[in-house]
Amino acid sequence: MDVVATPMPGNAPRPVLATEGLTKVYRMGEVDVHALRGVDFQLAEGEFVVLLGASGSGKSTLLNILGGLDVPTSGRVFYREQELTHADERALTRYRREHVGFVFQFYNLIPSLTARENVALVTDISPNPLAPEEALSLVGLGTRLDHFPSQLSGGEQQRVALARAIARRPDILLCDEPTGALDAKTGTAVLEVIARINRELGTTTAVITHNAPIAQMADRVVTLADGRIAGEHRNTEKKAPGELSW
Numbered sequence: 001m002d003v004v005a006t007p008m009p010g011n012a013p014r015p016v017l018a019t020e021g022l023t024k025v026y027r028m029g030e031v032d033v034h035a036l037r038g039v040d041f042q043l044a045e046g047e048f049v050v051l052l053g054a055s056g057s058g059k060s061t062l063l064n065i066l067g068g069l070d071v072p073t074s075g076r077v078f079y080r081e082q083e084l085t086h087a088d089e090r091a092l093t094r095y096r097r098e099h100v101g102f103v104f105q106f107y108n109l110i111p112s113l114t115a116r117e118n119v120a121l122v123t124d125i126s127p128n129p130l131a132p133e134e135a136l137s138l139v140g141l142g143t144r145l146d147h148f149p150s151q152l153s154g155g156e157q158q159r160v161a162l163a164r165a166i167a168r169r170p171d172i173l174l175c176d177e178p179t180g181a182l183d184a185k186t187g188t189a190v191l192e193v194i195a196r197i198n199r200e201l202g203t204t205t206a207v208i209t210h211n212a213p214i215a216q217m218a219d220r221v222v223t224l225a226d227g228r229i230a231g232e233h234r235n236t237e238k239k240a241p242g243e244l245s246w
């Protein structure tokens with residue numbers, strides 16, 4: 001017998017990612033740190049969401065759970081029809097590998113490998129990748145293929161990290177302070193690439209930032225405070241990164 005997925009009320013499309021009542025408690029000796037205190041969060045197909053919030057408000061914890069790098073203490077996480085909450089390590093690894101691209105504040109490139117080789121490292125184990133050259137062209141580094149990380153600027157290194165993240169054609173891109181180590185001009189170039197990937201490849205995107213003006217480039221802005229969603233708004237008009245000052 002076929003199993004038919006139950007349609008959502010009003011035939012709303014299912015979100016790509018959804019959490020229900022997500023909590024995360026870190027036990028530090030005798031002290032419990034409540035990093036998330038009941039978060040209901042959704043990412044719609046193709047959406048660009050910016051996550052804001054003070055240091056320690058739970059942004060990275062939420063992003064890491066959404067990306068299958070961490071598991072919640074309670075609550076549920078869904079990737080499309082699939083519940084990730086009780087997935088074992090193997091299933092989470094497959095989920096990360098097939099569906100999620102990560103970009104962090106620090107680029108985590110391998111210094112002894114060129115830009116092309118850093119990207120090839122992930123595309124070699126992927127079923128339907130972009131060619132490393134193609135991924136690097138998409139981030140504007142088609143002429144820097146054989147440069148080593150030490151021969152690239154910070155913004156260029158972050159764009160190599162972005163090329164690596166998108167080369168497996170993930171349907172979700174999760175960025176944790178991608179411009180945190182960059183000056184405004186270099187950061188703008190990185191944000192332009194992230195916006196373009198979202199627009200042209202339709203990659204569902206979430207970006208954590210401390211720079212509130214960056215929120216103006218998102219479809220939707222979600223603010224965390226003390227482990228909870230404290231605010232949310234939709235931008236009526238999205239700005240290009242070049243129009244922002246921060």
Ligand SMILES: Nc1ncnc2c1ncn2[C@@H]1O[C@H](COP(=O)(O)OP(=O)(O)OP(=O)(O)O)[C@@H](O)[C@H]1O
Pocket residue numbers: 026027028033034035053054055056057058059060061062
């Ligand atoms: N591995 C861990 N062990 C113990 N406590 C942790 C761990 N990771 C995070 N925390 C705590 O959980 C809370 C939320 O941390 P999280 O890293 O999600 O915050 P954040 O919003 O990303 O902050 P920042 O803007 O500084 O990166 C903080 O109080 C933090 O100290």
Ligand SMILES: [Mg+2]
Pocket residue numbers: 059060061176
């Ligand atoms: Mg963080």
